[in-house]
Structures are given as C-alpha cells and as structure tokens.
Amino acid sequence: MLSQEITKRWLDYFEGQGHTVVPSASLISSQPGAMFTIAGMVPFIPYFLGQETAPYRRATSIQKCIRTLDIDEVGKTARHGTFFQMAGNFSFGDYFKERAIPMAWELLTSPLEKGGFGLDPERLWVTVYEGDEESYTLWKDTVGVPAERIQRMGRDENYWDTGQPGPAGPDSEIFYDRGPRYGREGGPAVDDDRYIEIWNLVFMQYQRGEGSGKDYEILGDLPEQNIDTGLGVERLAMLLQGVENFYETDQVRPVLDKAAELSGKRYHGSEKPGEEGYDDDVRMRVVADHVRSSLMLIADGVSPSNEGRGYILRRLLRRAIRAMRLMGVTEPCLPVLLPASRDAMRGVYPYVAEDFERISRIAYAEERAFLKTIESGTSRLNEAVAGARRQGQAVSGAEAFALHDTYGFPIDLTLEMAAEAGVAVDETAFRGLMEEQRRRAQQDARAKKGAHADLSVFRRLVDEGGSVFTGYTRLGQETVL
Ligand code: ATP
Numbered sequence: 129m130l131s132q133e134i135t136k137r138w139l140d141y142f143e144g145q146g147h148t149v150v151p152s153a154s155l156i157s158s159q160p161g162a163m164f165t166i167a168g169m170v171p172f173i174p175y176f177l178g179q180e181t182a183p184y185r186r187a188t189s190i191q192k193c194i195r196t197l198d199i200d201e202v203g204k205t206a207r208h209g210t211f212f213q214m215a216g217n218f219s220f221g222d223y224f225k226e227r228a229i230p231m232a233w234e235l236l237t238s239p240l241e242k243g244g245f246g247l248d249p250e251r252l253w254v255t256v257y258e259g260d261e262e263s264y265t266l267w268k269d270t271v272g273v274p275a276e277r278i279q280r281m282g283r284d285e286n287y288w289d290t291g292q293p294g295p296a297g298p299d300s301e302i303f304y305d306r307g308p309r310y311g312r313e314g315g316p317a318v319d320d321d322r323y324i325e326i327w328n329l330v331f332m333q334y335q336r337g338e339g340s341g342k343d344y345e346i347l348g349d350l351p352e353q354n355i356d357t358g359l360g361v362e363r364l365a366m367l368l369q370g371v372e373n374f375y376e377t378d379q380v381r382p383v384l385d386k387a388a389e390l391s392g393k394r395y396h397g398s399e400k401p402g403e404e405g406y407d408d409d410v411r412m413r414v415v416a417d418h419v420r421s422s423l424m425l426i427a428d429g430v431s432p433s434n435e436g437r438g439y440i441l442r443r444l445l446r447r448a449i450r451a452m453r454l455m456g457v458t459e460p461c462l463p464v465l466l467p468a469s470r471d472a473m474r475g476v477y478p479y480v481a482e483d484f485e486r487i488s489r490i491a492y493a494e495e496r497a498f499l500k501t502i503e504s505g506t507s508r509l510n511e512a513v514a515g516a517r518r519q520g521q522a523v524s525g526a527e528a529f530a531l532h533d534t535y536g537f538p539i540d541l542t543l544e545m546a547a548e549a550g551v552a553v554d555e556t557a558f559r560g561l562m563e564e565q566r567r568r569a570q571q572d573a574r575a576k577k578g579a580h581a582d583l584s585v586f587r588r589l590v591d592e593g594g595s596v597f598t599g600y601t602r603l604g605q606e607t608v609l
Pocket residue numbers: 195198207208209210211212214325326327328358359360361362363602
C-alpha cells in the first residue's frame with residue numbers, strides 16, 4: 129500500500145467517524161519560539177490550551193513534520209526521519225479514551241477490504257501509564273488485547289505535559305512486533321527496532337502544577353478532556369510495504385536508489401555496524417532522508433542561511449552532499465537527487481513539482497557554494513591535520529576558528545574530517561573563540577544605537593548546538609543540529 133493510499137484511508141476512516149479533515153499546516157511552526165512543526169497537534173495548540181475555541185469538536189489531519197532532534201538517528205535506526213508525516217485524530221472536549229482506543233484498534237486491524245490497515249492483532253503491543261487503570265481496562269476488556277501484551281510504564285515514558293503549568297495527562301502507545309529476526313523478546317520496554325512504535329494516543333485530562341521535568345503535582349481535572357493522537361505514516365508504510373525501514377518506503381526509496389546509482393555503490397540493506405556495506409548504507413539512507421527534508425523545507429519557504437531555520441536547511445543539504453562525497457561523488461549531486469525526491473512526493477504534494485524551478489534553483493546554488501567552500505578549506509585543513517599529527521597534538525581551536533571564520537568551513541566538517549584522519553580537534557578552545565567573537569559583535573551592535581541582539585539568541589543556540597525552548601515537553605524536542 130502506497131503512502132498516498134495510507135493517508136487517504138486514514139482521513140476517510142476518521143471523516144466517517146465525524147471528524148473534520150484539516151489540511152496540513154506549514155512546516156514553519158505557528159508557535160512563537162519554535163522553528164518547525166514537530167507534531168500533528170501543533171496547529172491545534174490554541175484549542176488545547178483553551179486560548180481559542182475550536183471550530184469543530186473532532187478533527188483529523190496528515191501533518192508534515194520536521195524533527196531535527198532525530199537527526200543522529202537517521203539512517204541508523206529503522207524508523208526515524210527528519211521529515212515525516214504524522215497522521216492524527218483530535219477531540220476538543222468531545223470523545224475521550226473510551227472512543228479513541230477502540231477506534232485506533234479498529235482502523236489498524238480491520239481488513240483491507242473494509243477500509244482498515246489489516247495489521248495482525250497478534251503482533252500489536254500497547255503501553256499505558258501505570259496509574260491509568262481506565263486505559264488498561266479499555267485495552268484489555270473492551271478491545272481484548274491479552275494482558276501479556278499490555279505494558280505499564282512510568283511517567284517518563286507515558287505521560288504528556290507542556291513543560292509548565294497547564295494541561296497534562298497519560299498517554300498510551302501502540303507498537304508492532306516485527307519478530308525475532310529484529311531483536312530480543314520482551315515487548316516495547318526492551319526499546320529496540322524489533323517493536324516499532326507506530327501510534328501515540330495522548331489523553332489530556334489533568335491540570336499540572338509547578339515543577340520541573342516530570343516532577344510536578346497534579347492539581348485536579350481539566351474542565352474539558354481532549355484527545356491528541358499521532359501515527360507515523362512512514363512507519364505504517366514500512367510495515368504495509370514489507371520493507372525493512374523508513375528509507376525503503378515508496379516516498380523515500382527512489383532517492384536512495386539514485387544515490388546508489390550515482391556513487392556506483394550497492395545498497396545492502398544492512399542494519400548493524402560491522403555488517404557488509406553498513407557505512408555506505410547509512411550514508412544512502414541519510415541522503416534519501418535529508419534530500420527529501422530539504423525539498424519540503426524549501427517548498428515551505430525556507431532558504432539556506434546561517435541562522436535559525438535556514439541554518440537547519442543548510443546543514444541538511446550539506447550533510448547529504450557530504451555523505452555523497454564520502455561515497456566518492458565530488459560532482460554536484462542534487463541535480464540528480466532532488467528531481468527523484470520531487471517525483472516521489474508530487475503525488476501527495478503537487479506543489480513541489482509546480483514550484484520546482486524555484487526550489488531547485490535555491491538547492492543547486494547552495495550545493496555549488498558548498499563545493500567551493502570545501503575546495504578552498506580542505507587543503508588548509510589537510511595542512512593543519514598533518515601538522516597536528518606530526519606533533520602528536522590536536523588541531524588547535526585557533527586553526528578550527530580560522531577555517532570557520534575565513535574559509536566558511538563549518539566546524540562539524542572540521543571535526544568529521546579530522547576524525548577520519550584520526551586526529552582530534554580542540555573544540556573547547558574553538559567554542560571559546562566563537563564566544564569571544566560573539567561578545568565583540570554584541571558590543572559593537574550595542575554601540576550602534578538602535579541595534580538589537582534579536583537574532584543573536586538563535587545564533588547562539590545554533591552555534592552551541594543547544595536546544596530551542598518551545599515551552600512544550602513533547603514539543604520541546606526541537607534541537608538544532
Ligand atoms: P520514537 O520513540 O520512535 O522516537 P516518539 O515517541 O518520539 O517516537 P511521538 O512523539 O510519540 O514519537 O510521535 C508520534 C508518532 O510519530 C510516533 O509514534 C511515530 O509513529 C511518529 N514519529 C515520531 N518521530 C518520528 C520520526 N523521526 N520519523 C518518523 N516517524 C516519527
């Protein structure tokens with residue numbers, strides 16, 4: 129079943145259950161302080177917080193999401209992309225657990241010819257919050273999941289809140305067991321790629337008080353109970369298409385194949401370090417993921433830059449290009465990879481094809497600029513690495529800073545290339561120099577009347593690789609690369 133068919137079935141099912149179909153919002157987050165839309169519920173936050181009244185009581189959507197937090201997982205786990213689509217159903221003071229749980233089960237397990245996804249019920253496991261007897265009973269008695277396949281988890285795993293006083297509540301997740309070939313037995317608690325998390329159901333029912341992390345008191349019930357759920361379309365696609373991972377699904381795989389073709393490498397589909405072809409397989413999966421994310425980001429109005437969203441996009445494009453280089457491709461590769469991604473996505477998102485002239489112009493210019501940067505920086509870095517090796521030392525912070533400042537050679541590239549040559553980099557000293565430069569720039573800015581350090585907040589977070597505050601725990605996953 130193609131991804132497009134999955135999303136159609138999803139929307140049809142929930143529309144049939146009285147939900148209003150709401151189109152995806154932009155990848156650019158509507159939430160102040162947050163860069164990207166990282167979950168299906170983001171566009172509905174004002175309703176969940178009671179700031180606005182929802183124009184419907186039930187809604188369903190397929191939301192485009194970007195999660196930069198997952199970047200290091202990409203290509204290595206079977207299930208993480210930086211761009212993915214979250215299918216969701218939402219209730220604003222309407223139905224609660226007693227409907228949300230049976231509906232989820234019905235949609236997943238109903239036969240294909242009845243509009244469901246036809247998953248084998250015996251392979252599904254669920255987790256519930258240990259204090260949420262209601263959900264436990266609904267799964268066990270109403271739905272009929274055997275007790276052995278229901279796991280109770282603590283607040284860290286199965287509790288949702290906003291990171292501050294406001295709505296909170298337990299959640300319940302549905303996992304699919306891919307079988308013994310993929311890892312140890314023992315259910316989702318084992319936490320590997322054998323049990324794939326496909327759907328998270330959040331039950332907003334309590335008012336939380338002050339406190340940090342998961343350490344807070346529950347003050348009482350919310351006046352209205354809400355439902356927020358999210359299922360990863362690509363994860364369901366990988367199960368229904370009988371492929372091994374996210375990157376082999378119909379909307380992603382064509383780019384992976386092009387990366388293999390361009391580099392002359394064979395894709396082995398290996399999953400563990402040490403297996404034949406693993407390093408190149410990871411690279412091809414990274415390329416497939418990052419090219420698609422870049423396509424979707426540019427389509428939504430992001431351009432490469434040194435700040436905020438543009439910086440994330442720049443990093444995604446450069447990581448893809450770098451991965452291709454590590455497979456021996458030194459010529460521009462986006463003119464081959466980007467059209468492949470466009471063709472894989474245009475069925476669901478026709479605008480990526482309609483707007484491709486503009487999108488590709490931005491992407492190709494970034495690649496050309498990056499290849500120039502690499503060219504001029506590489507010889508200088510090679511000298512620094514050779515010098516450091518002779519003296520049995522790390523590449524100095526000053527050297528790394530000069531590469532960054534004069535050649536525009538990104539620090540991550542310096543780190544990666546030095547590591548490949550077996551030489552360390554004095555990153556602490558580099559960060560110190562960056563900080564110094566920033567302080568000087570701020571002083572200069574302050575000296576100029578009316579100048580504000582408004583963007584410097586983002587800039588600092590970007591440079592430090594820290595996380596961007598979003599005000600939400602589940603949403604607060606947004607980190608810079
Ligand atoms: P995981 O534990 O696998 O990282 P999660 O608990 O972080 O997932 P949720 O925040 O609960 O994910 O998001 C709801 C659903 O969205 C998940 O159950 C999953 O199907 C999907 N999803 C989340 N992150 C990703 C991702 N990076 N790539 C693809 N799908 C994702």
